[in-house]
Amino acid sequence: MSNLAELVRAALAPDAETAIAMARADELRKLALTSGVDVVGIAPVERWDEFVPPGSRPYDILPGAKSVVVVGVRGPSAGAWQSPDHRLIEMNGYDFANDRVIHLVADHIEQEYGYQAIQAPGLPVGGHQPAFSMMLAAVLAGLGTRSFAANIILNPQYGLLYYSACLTTLTLPVDPMLEQDVCPAPMCVQVYKAGGRTPCQAACPSDDGGCLHGTIGPDNRIESTYYDRERCVSRAMNFGINSFQKALEQIANEDDDERRRMMIHSDFFTRSASAIAFYKESVAQCFECMRVCPIGRAERKLK
Amino acid sequence: MSAADLDLMEAHKRELGELAKKAGALVSGVADANAFTAAMEGQRPGELLPGCKTVFVLGGAQPRAGDWASPSYRHMETTSTSDRVTAMGNRIAQHIERRFGYYAVTIPPGVDRARRPFLNIALAAELAGCGSPSLAGPVLHPQFGFMYYTAVLTTLPLPVDAPLSTPACPAPECVSMWDELGTTPCMATCPIDDGGCLGGKLEGGRVKERRYDVARCTTRVQTSFIPGFQKALEAVFDEPEKEKRKMILYSSQFTRTLWSMSYSNVSQGQCFECMRVCPVGSTQRNLL
Numbered sequence: 163m164s165n166l167a168e169l170v171r172a173a174l175a176p177d178a179e180t181a182i183a184m185a186r187a188d189e190l191r192k193l194a195l196t197s198g199v200d201v202v203g204i205a206p207v208e209r210w211d212e213f214v215p216p217g218s219r220p221y222d223i224l225p226g227a228k229s230v231v232v233v234g235v236r237g238p239s240a241g242a243w244q245s246p247d248h249r250l251i252e253m254n255g256y257d258f259a260n261d262r263v264i265h266l267v268a269d270h271i272e273q274e275y276g277y278q279a280i281q282a283p284g285l286p287v288g289g290h291q292p293a294f295s296m297m298l299a300a301v302l303a304g305l306g307t308r309s310f311a312a313n314i315i316l317n318p319q320y321g322l323l324y325y326s327a328c329l330t331t332l333t334l335p336v337d338p339m340l341e342q343d344v345c346p347a348p349m350c351v352q353v354y355k356a357g358g359r360t361p362c363q364a365a366c367p368s369d370d371g372g373c374l375h376g377t378i379g380p381d382n383r384i385e386s387t388y389y390d391r392e393r394c395v396s397r398a399m400n401f402g403i404n405s406f407q408k409a410l411e412q413i414a415n416e417d418d419d420e421r422r423r424m425m426i427h428s429d430f431f432t433r434s435a436s437a438i439a440f441y442k443e444s445v446a447q448c449f450e451c452m453r454v455c456p457i458g459r460a461e462r463k464l465k
Numbered sequence: 466m467s468a469a470d471l472d473l474m475e476a477h478k479r480e481l482g483e484l485a486k487k488a489g490a491l492v493s494g495v496a497d498a499n500a501f502t503a504a505m506e507g508q509r510p511g512e513l514l515p516g517c518k519t520v521f522v523l524g525g526a527q528p529r530a531g532d533w534a535s536p537s538y539r540h541m542e543t544t545s546t547s548d549r550v551t552a553m554g555n556r557i558a559q560h561i562e563r564r565f566g567y568y569a570v571t572i573p574p575g576v577d578r579a580r581r582p583f584l585n586i587a588l589a590a591e592l593a594g595c596g597s598p599s600l601a602g603p604v605l606h607p608q609f610g611f612m613y614y615t616a617v618l619t620t621l622p623l624p625v626d627a628p629l630s631t632p633a634c635p636a637p638e639c640v641s642m643w644d645e646l647g648t649t650p651c652m653a654t655c656p657i658d659d660g661g662c663l664g665g666k667l668e669g670g671r672v673k674e675r676r677y678d679v680a681r682c683t684t685r686v687q688t689s690f691i692p693g694f695q696k697a698l699e700a701v702f703d704e705p706e707k708e709k710r711k712m713i714l715y716s717s718q719f720t721r722t723l724w725s726m727s728y729s730n731v732s733q734g735q736c737f738e739c740m741r742v743c744p745v746g747s748t749q750r751n752l753l
Contacts, residue, residue, distance in 0.1 A: 250573070439727070
């Protein structure tokens with residue numbers, strides 16, 4: 163941004179500054195939506211203070227950060243949800259469109275407005291905890307709320323979305339957080355009252371080899387949730403880094419040369435290696451709790 | 466289907482074709498979902514997407530003329546992949562669903578159980594008139610030659626295209642070479658009877674017989690990919706000597722194999738020699 167532009171901005175009345183900020187927010191929304199994402203939300207960094215420890219707040223990652231722009235994109239196509247071959251949805255579930263678009267947003271902020279902007283780090287760098295929770299970011303930006311189904315953040319219109327976030331020193335007008343929980347849907351409350359489980363809990367019950375459990379309170383809101391993450395990982399990532407590591411351990415521990423050779427060239431190990439190689443097409447391999455979720459189902463019903 | 470519906474579907478097809486070109490595709494075509502009679506069970510469009518009517522095929526993301534001109538054969542190994550064309554397919558699928566309201570799903574480029582593809586994309590390209598099978602293996606387009614293809618299954622009843630009436634392979638130059646020498650450029654560069662992968666016969670200017678050693682080809686095309694990794698891993702575990710094992714793990718070959726796996730989008734194929742000598746589409750590769 164030129165010095166002249168800064169001077170002009172400084173001379174502007176507060177109302178005019180607000181107008182500029184609103185225009186920028188609109189511009190960023192339009193850029194993101196026309197670039198392929200389905201939803202955009204903006205949160206002030208202060209909203210994180212209540213929920214995360216020091217070190218994980220936006221301004222710990224980008225000093226001076228004022229706003230967080232969050233984008234969400236649908237994963238599997240409606241056609242992929244229809245396929246009886248579950249492997250197809252596993253491979254087609256996700257194409258990182260949200261990451262591509264968040265880079266466009268960050269570029270736009272830096273190049274057009276002259277403020278710092280970075281893609282928030284979404285992958286674990288130590289242990290299995292991500293440096294910055296995209297789920298929390300989506301909630302705080304008013305794009306969704308937590309669900310019974312593995313705590314997945316459900317958007318009221320689309321249901322399951324994949325999120326990315328941009329941290330910036332630019333102050334932007336923010337969106338309100340959702341006042342009403344997306345989960346449980348009214349239909350799920352009815353199902354729960356009749357059978358003691360929501361559709362997702364019935365699809366994957368933790369007391370019967372599955373991953374999910376929870377209760378709905380008298381106010382028809384989530385009262386408690388239970389999510390067996392380890393069990394879910396072993397299903398959702400059958401062929402990925404986890405299975406590769408497990409298989410490698412078994413291979414290393416196998417003393418019989420012939421058996422070891424068989425394990426290395428097995429279909430299972432080949433697919434595990436393939437899932438790592440084609441990681442973009444094989445991030446998750448279980449969508450069953452989402453398949454039965456009524457939120458966003460209308461978006462998946464086509465001709 | 467009424468005349469108005471037909472017009473609408475023609476318009477949808479045109480719109481998708483234009484979008485495909487805008488996204489970078491060289492060719493596009495539509496195959497009838499019921500025409501996959503030669504496909505294996507489980508690999509037919511209707512088995513992957515219930516109610517599938519058509520298969521929209523896109524071709525493109527071919528190596529550029531500059532890629533072919535590079536004297537470093539390793540350059541093309543790390544830049545030519547199916548990734549770009551698959552991204553185009555995703556764009557088409559999204560457009561079909563969100564603009565026309567019909568189901569659509571892109572066929573992933575990887576393999577399913579037992580290293581089988583989800584759908585025979587080469588067959589889809591052939592049925593959609595985007596090219597024809599060649600002696601060398603890849604589907605060749607008469608004008609552009611070798612390229613990558615992707616297929617989008619959809620319930621949208623688009624007007625279908627017919628397979629090419631004249632196959633792109635063998636090219637007239639190859640027929641002349643066969644008549645004179647009993648071989649073609651691709652077979653001469655990788656002869657199956659002399660350690661290579663390709664063999665066959667021409668008769669009446671058409672391919673009469675084709676021989677292809679897929680296992681041998683894999684060891685060349687995917688030297689540094691998953692099969693190479695498995696082979697190296699086997700060598701590591703079979704090696705009793707600690708120092709030697711360390712050498713294998715830190716070797717250039719093993720390092721490169723890991724790179725090509727984790728960055729699969731930049732290293733899927735590592736041999737283009739049969740395509741390098743192919744005259745089909747060669748004019749596209751000759752630039753200033």
